[in-house]
Amino acid sequence: MKVDLAIIGGGPAGLSAAITAKNNGVETILVIEREPSLGGILQQCIHNGFGLEYFKEELTGPEYAERFMRQLLASGIHFLTETMVYEITGEKVVKAVNKTQGLMLIHAKSIILAMGCREKPRGSIALPGSRPAGVMTAGTAQRYINIEGYHVGKKILILGSGDIGLIMARRLFLEGAEVIAVAEILPYSGGLARNIVQCLHDYDIPLLLSHTITDLSGKDRVEEVTLSQVDCDLRPIKGTERKYACDTLLLSVGLVPENELSKLAGVQIDLETGGPIVTADLETSVPGVFACGNVLHVHDIVDHVTLEAQQAGTSASRYLQGLFIRDSATMSFKASKKTQYSSSKDEMICILCPVGCSLSVKPVGDEITVTGNKCPKGREYAVSELTSPKRTLTSTVILQHADLSRLPVKTDKPLKKELVLEAMSIINQTIVSSPIKSGDIIISGILGTDVNIVSTRSIP
Amino acid sequence: MTSGSLLFKNRWVGKIKMYDIAIIGAGIIGTSAARELSRYQFKIALLEKENDVACGGTKANSGIVHAGYDALFGTKKSLYNVRGNQLYDQVCQELSIPFKRVGSLVVAKSEEDLLTLERLKENGIRAKVQSLKIIGKQEAFELVPNLNRQVIGALYAPTAAIIDPWEAAIAYAENAVTNGVNLMLNYEVSNISKINDVFQITSVQGHTLKSRWIINASGLYGDHVYRMVNSALSFNISPKKGEYYLLDKAAASITNRIVFGCPSKEGKGVLAAPTTHGNVLIGPTSSLVSQKSDTKTTSEGLMTLRDKAKSLLHHIPYEMNITNYAGLRAEPSTRDFIVEASEIPNFINAVGIKSPGLSSAPAIAEEIVGIIERLNGPLIVNPLFNPIRRPRLIFSALSDGEKELLIKKNPLYGKIICRCEMITEGEIVDAIHRPVGATTVNGVKRRVRPGSGRCQGGFCGPQVVSILSRELDIRREKVTLEGVESYILKGRTNSAHGGGNLDES
Numbered sequence: 001m002k003v004d005l006a007i008i009g010g011g012p013a014g015l016s017a018a019i020t021a022k023n024n025g026v027e028t029i030l031v032i033e034r035e036p037s038l039g040g041i042l043q044q045c046i047h048n049g050f051g052l053e054y055f056k057e058e059l060t061g062p063e064y065a066e067r068f069m070r071q072l073l074a075s076g077i078h079f080l081t082e083t084m085v086y087e088i089t090g091e092k093v094v095k096a097v098n099k100t101q102g103l104m105l106i107h108a109k110s111i112i113l114a115m116g117c118r119e120k121p122r123g124s125i126a127l128p129g130s131r132p133a134g135v136m137t138a139g140t141a142q143r144y145i146n147i148e149g150y151h152v153g154k155k156i157l158i159l160g161s162g163d164i165g166l167i168m169a170r171r172l173f174l175e176g177a178e179v180i181a182v183a184e185i186l187p188y189s190g191g192l193a194r195n196i197v198q199c200l201h202d203y204d205i206p207l208l209l210s211h212t213i214t215d216l217s218g219k220d221r222v223e224e225v226t227l228s229q230v231d232c233d234l235r236p237i238k239g240t241e242r243k244y245a246c247d248t249l250l251l252s253v254g255l256v257p258e259n260e261l262s263k264l265a266g267v268q269i270d271l272e273t274g275g276p277i278v279t280a281d282l283e284t285s286v287p288g289v290f291a292c293g294n295v296l297h298v299h300d301i302v303d304h305v306t307l308e309a310q311q312a313g314t315s316a317s318r319y320l321q322g323l324f325i326r327d328s329a330t331m332s333f334k335a336s337k338k339t340q341y342s343s344s345k346d347e348m349i350c351i352l353c354p355v356g357c358s359l360s361v362k363p364v365g366d367e368i369t370v371t372g373n374k375c376p377k378g379r380e381y382a383v384s385e386l387t388s389p390k391r392t393l394t395s396t397v398i399l400q401h402a403d404l405s406r407l408p409v410k411t412d413k414p415l416k417k418e419l420v421l422e423a424m425s426i427i428n429q430t431i432v433s434s435p436i437k438s439g440d441i442i443i444s445g446i447l448g449t450d451v452n453i454v455s456t457r458s459i460p
Numbered sequence: 461m462t463s464g465s466l467l468f469k470n471r472w473v474g475k476i477k478m479y480d481i482a483i484i485g486a487g488i489i490g491t492s493a494a495r496e497l498s499r500y501q502f503k504i505a506l507l508e509k510e511n512d513v514a515c516g517g518t519k520a521n522s523g524i525v526h527a528g529y530d531a532l533f534g535t536k537k538s539l540y541n542v543r544g545n546q547l548y549d550q551v552c553q554e555l556s557i558p559f560k561r562v563g564s565l566v567v568a569k570s571e572e573d574l575l576t577l578e579r580l581k582e583n584g585i586r587a588k589v590q591s592l593k594i595i596g597k598q599e600a601f602e603l604v605p606n607l608n609r610q611v612i613g614a615l616y617a618p619t620a621a622i623i624d625p626w627e628a629a630i631a632y633a634e635n636a637v638t639n640g641v642n643l644m645l646n647y648e649v650s651n652i653s654k655i656n657d658v659f660q661i662t663s664v665q666g667h668t669l670k671s672r673w674i675i676n677a678s679g680l681y682g683d684h685v686y687r688m689v690n691s692a693l694s695f696n697i698s699p700k701k702g703e704y705y706l707l708d709k710a711a712a713s714i715t716n717r718i719v720f721g722c723p724s725k726e727g728k729g730v731l732a733a734p735t736t737h738g739n740v741l742i743g744p745t746s747s748l749v750s751q752k753s754d755t756k757t758t759s760e761g762l763m764t765l766r767d768k769a770k771s772l773l774h775h776i777p778y779e780m781n782i783t784n785y786a787g788l789r790a791e792p793s794t795r796d797f798i799v800e801a802s803e804i805p806n807f808i809n810a811v812g813i814k815s816p817g818l819s820s821a822p823a824i825a826e827e828i829v830g831i832i833e834r835l836n837g838p839l840i841v842n843p844l845f846n847p848i849r850r851p852r853l854i855f856s857a858l859s860d861g862e863k864e865l866l867i868k869k870n871p872l873y874g875k876i877i878c879r880c881e882m883i884t885e886g887e888i889v890d891a892i893h894r895p896v897g898a899t900t901v902n903g904v905k906r907r908v909r910p911g912s913g914r915c916q917g918g919f920c921g922p923q924v925v926s927i928l929s930r931e932l933d934i935r936r937e938k939v940t941l942e943g944v945e946s947y948i949l950k951g952r953t954n955s956a957h958g959g960g961n962l963d964e965s
Contacts, residue, residue, distance in 0.1 A: 131755075
């Protein structure tokens with residue numbers, strides 16, 4: 001098989017890169033995806049908060065993915081799902097297998113690497129203790145719950161306060177689990193401020209900063225986790241141990257770009273970011289091979305992945321059209337600055353966008369004065385948060401379908417915060433069958449409100 | 461026993477099945493003994509308390525076949541280690557066990573250390589260890605460039621090898637079962653009685669069988685099992701914990717040979733070694749613990765290990781750690797292996813097999829056959845014995861042409877489940893349906909390695925659960941990680957009773 005451009009990975013990076021390359025005139029493009037559906041990890045990220053920068057509206061993961069999947073289908077770009085690339089050669093031969101077509105040798109003139117990243121496992125932090133069932137990464141738990149529809153535990157401790165850890169704390173709480181705490185070894189959380197508010201504060205889940213795990217017990221299943229405070233060198237302080245009975249430990253201790261294939265292709269890797277060394281045009285050390293998205297460096301926000309992937313798509317199209325001049329300089333990506341987080345009664349973090357402005361809120365007579373907001377929405381948010389807080393709720397309903405057992409859903413407008421748990425019990429009683437389109441109303445006017453529960457994924 | 465004939469036929473005494481030989485424990489000792497005994501016309505039961513073979517000390521050790529210079533000449537350890545090392549080439553060939561003679565170095569950093577190396581070498585030569593030699597600094601660094609910079613010489617043993625310890629026990633068990641041995645998992649022996657020269661063995665799970673011979677290969681629990689027939693116990697077995705780091709394959713360049721610290725007053729020191737799959741392991745620590753089930757890793761243990769390992773290698777990239785584990789060695793009060801016909805007739809002990817137990821297993825199995833032959837008289841050969849085990853197909857090791865053909869024949873090989881180690885669904889399904897098939901997630905992992913790579917099952921875990929569920933025809937909530945109760949999932953979401961109830965499915 002011969003193609004102009006092979007794109008490895010059909011997640012947000014691969015999708016955008018493909019669409020941009022097609023729009024720039026590249027003829028034969030092939031996107032290769034290992035999962036049964038395009039969209040990558042977004043399909044299991046059923047929570048909202050995606051697209052605020054790129055689409056100027058708030059979407060869930062599957063909705064964000066679907067916007068690009070539609071464009072991809074409309075533009076006639078070829079793609080393969082359930083297909084795994086096992087090797088890329090220095091001559092840009094992409095070797096892939098699947099069940100139906102068997103082994104494929106795809107000769108590409110140009111390649112875009114868009115394989116994403118993976119979670120760091122338990123060993124990466126040399127977490128001591130026994131090795132029973134009930135220890136898993138937050139992303140694995142997310143897949144079990146949101147895609148496969150299985151509970152992973154009843155009494156849960158989360159280590160690591162990055163966004164995935166925070167999001168999963170809320171998700172597990174809403175699914176009926178007891179989330180004991182989110183522990184973080186650093187003196188601040190690595191997650192977005194809005195996630196700390198919406199995922200932890202809303203449900204009174206404690207965030208234990210400067211804490212780490214010093215022991216884990218349980219033969220078959222996790223039974224107890226010991227947390228200790230750490231000193232400024234992140235070493236556990238003796239005498240601060242506290243035992244927590246739980247059956248599950250979720251790890252959210254970092255992500256690493258997945259570059260096994262890149263290395264096989266001879267692409268040089270930046271030891272600091274774990275991603276390929278690239279030029280300003282996102283070309284790797286192998287001419288004609290580009291990289292974008294989390295395979296390059298781990299992004300906090302998917303909108304940035306999209307923008308970066310468009311750049312990679314443009315570069316690849318220029319390369320294929322012979323318009324490309326290789327940049328001799330390379331660039332590196334520095335880890336983004338993490339939000340320092342503090343909270344007091346008269347301080348509030350605006351959760352309407354990822355900026356997360358720190359608002360100072362003071363009631364003066366009947367009026368409320370708000371300072372610290374960078375846009376007018378901040379004031380509106382603070383007032384509504386003080387008077388009648390509302391939240392977008394996302395979850396799943398049972399889906400009767402051969403391959404998928406859960407359909408992701410959300411409230412089509414924010415719901416009063418105090419109704420969230422009641423709404424969950426209605427959602428949990430709902431069964432739907434395919435075909436369904438994203439946006440279809442699943443439950444109309446839940447709990448007598450004007451809020452509908454709508455599908456966030458299209459299932460043919 | 462009065463006559464030399466052990467009859468090979470199904471015999472039932474009442475409703476209780478009768479065996480010639482019952483082997484208690486399916487670790488490396490029990491499985492290798494079972495396979496060697498299956499060469500003869502015995503009816504054999506291999507009893508294991510866990511839900512898989514190789515779940516005790518065989519599961520968590522250094523994966524090394526020692527050359528044999530270390531164990532004191534004249535001990536059983538010395539004898540079986542040297543013999544076992546020699547036997548492994550043929551065993552691994554017949555049973556398709558990953559095995560590489562990479563050689564080992566004991567490194568010296570002082571004149572005193574060099575004297576220790578001389579003593580080790582002399583001891584090894586008396587035990588007939590081949591090709592031992594003391595090498596200088598230059599040669600040592602040529603063999604392992606990443607040695608600690610203070611190393612001034614080493615004892616080089618080219619016959620030392622690395623082996624996959626799980627695959628070894630699984631392969632022995634598979635071959636034994638193929639040759640007629642009845643492997644009974646989840647059979648935790650709770651009581652043994654002897655009536656009219658026949659042992660009656662009862663399990664915690666409520667089963668009973670009879671046997672003329674017992675081979676006690678129950679590892680850490682060897683004293684406990686022997687006490688069931690002999691209250692005047694002559695030995696104790698204590699658990700000694702060893703903790704390990706296992707590094708990513710990307711760290712493979714730090715050593716391609718086994719590197720031991722020089723034994724000193726402070727103990728035997730630790731080692732760094734490549735594994736047969738291309739990872740590097742660092743370990744073990746050595747501490748007596750009180751519980752025979754305590755396989756926890758500890759912050760202190762891992763810190764001690766990192767500290768000690770500095771003396772071996774110049775650079776160890778712990779940031780490439782993918783997992784830690786701890787195993788228990790069966791430390792006998794007699795200090796030497798206990799491999800003998802016990803005071804109870806027809807009850808053979810093969811216990812207290814600490815390091816170098818894995819190295820010695822083929823020789824211990826040979827000795828067990830010898831003991832039975834000496835006491836029983838000539839053995840009748842099993843004419844159907846087949847020494848060859850069907851090799852596993854390793855998809856990632858095939859050429860592109862072979863891959864293509866294989867997928868055409870069986871499309872399951874076209875679906876890669878584990879992206880770190882490139883393991884296909886076909887390989888996993890084969891691991892489940894072979895003799896001694898995997899029934900747990902870790903059982904699959906030990907056989908074909910999904911979850912052994914750098915993501916440690918983060919991506920492939922849910923898929924392995926789903927494949928096990930499908931192939932074993934059980935609900936996903938019933939799939940376990942390892943132990944009998946080690947369920948991974950806790951019921952379905954979206955129960956009709958609302959979010960608060962996790963028990964409904």
